[in-house]
Amino acid sequence: MTASETPAGHDRKRGSGVRMVYELLRDQILDLELPPGSIVDEIQLADRFGMSRTPIREALVRLAAEGLIDTLPNRSTMVSQIDFANLHTFFDALTLMYRVTTRLAAEYHTAEDLDRIRAHQRAYEERCAAGDEIGMIATNRQFHQTIAEAGRNRYYLSLFSRLLDEGRRLLRLYYYSSFEGDMPALWLREHEQMVAAIAARDIGAADQVARAHADQIIRQIQKAITRDRRQDISI
Numbered sequence: 001m002t003a004s005e006t007p008a009g010h011d012r013k014r015g016s017g018v019r020m021v022y023e024l025l026r027d028q029i030l031d032l033e034l035p036p037g038s039i040v041d042e043i044q045l046a047d048r049f050g051m052s053r054t055p056i057r058e059a060l061v062r063l064a065a066e067g068l069i070d071t072l073p074n075r076s077t078m079v080s081q082i083d084f085a086n087l088h089t090f091f092d093a094l095t096l097m098y099r100v101t102t103r104l105a106a107e108y109h110t111a112e113d114l115d116r117i118r119a120h121q122r123a124y125e126e127r128c129a130a131g132d133e134i135g136m137i138a139t140n141r142q143f144h145q146t147i148a149e150a151g152r153n154r155y156y157l158s159l160f161s162r163l164l165d166e167g168r169r170l171l172r173l174y175y176y177s178s179f180e181g182d183m184p185a186l187w188l189r190e191h192e193q194m195v196a197a198i199a200a201r202d203i204g205a206a207d208q209v210a211r212a213h214a215d216q217i218i219r220q221i222q223k224a225i226t227r228d229r230r231q232d233i234s235i
Helices: 005-030 042-049 053-065 084-108 111-130 133-150 154-166 168-178 183-199 203-226
Strands: 069-071 077-079
Touching: 005 042, 005 053, 005 168, 042 053, 053 069, 084 133, 084 154, 084 183, 084 203, 111 133, 111 183, 133 154, 133 168, 133 183, 154 168, 168 203, 183 203
Parallel strands: none
Antiparallel strands: 069 077
16 A cells, blocks of 8 residues: 555545444434433443544534534533524425425426435335334335425425435324324325325425325324323322
8 A cells, every 4th residue: 555545545435434423323312322412431332343533523513513412511412402492483494395396396207206205205114114213214214205306406405415314303202192093094095095186296295295294294293292291199
């Protein structure tokens, strides 16, 4: 190996390490394996992954930029809390993006786009049948991401992708509380209605069903957050 090759190889190795740590911690935070308020310790992570603290620190900087971790005044780091007080702003943006991306998909989709959307819908149906909540969240994201891609607007795609990712912790609460009764059948029906409206290039119907779908998700998240946890205690 020449002297000129060594730094490049080192950079690739470090870059791969940063990406691995970032992606693993990000998934654990978004899937609530690392719940809000959990302490994130650089030294423990370095020991866990068998690497120096520099790539660990770089991965944490990326997570902080996404609002997933916070650095406290005493320099310790923790998983950020869910901002329940301002969820209405998230809900407003999410509803708008459901509507606009589905409308645009109805207008601009290709046959290949429609095949991909339907494939993700079938994958989502399989995860529902298996009762796989994590899989349902992942395939639901892919379904809506593919709809957004079919709309051919990279700015909306970028914003919607971020909202879908930021909402994974909320969706984990939502699926945990709602995977019962007729709920999976309802989600599947709404997805099928979205696919049908897109396939028919019916922009009005696409908007209507996307709005209804967003409203239903928001109601279920609110229910998950506010459900009565009191216990009957004899006094």
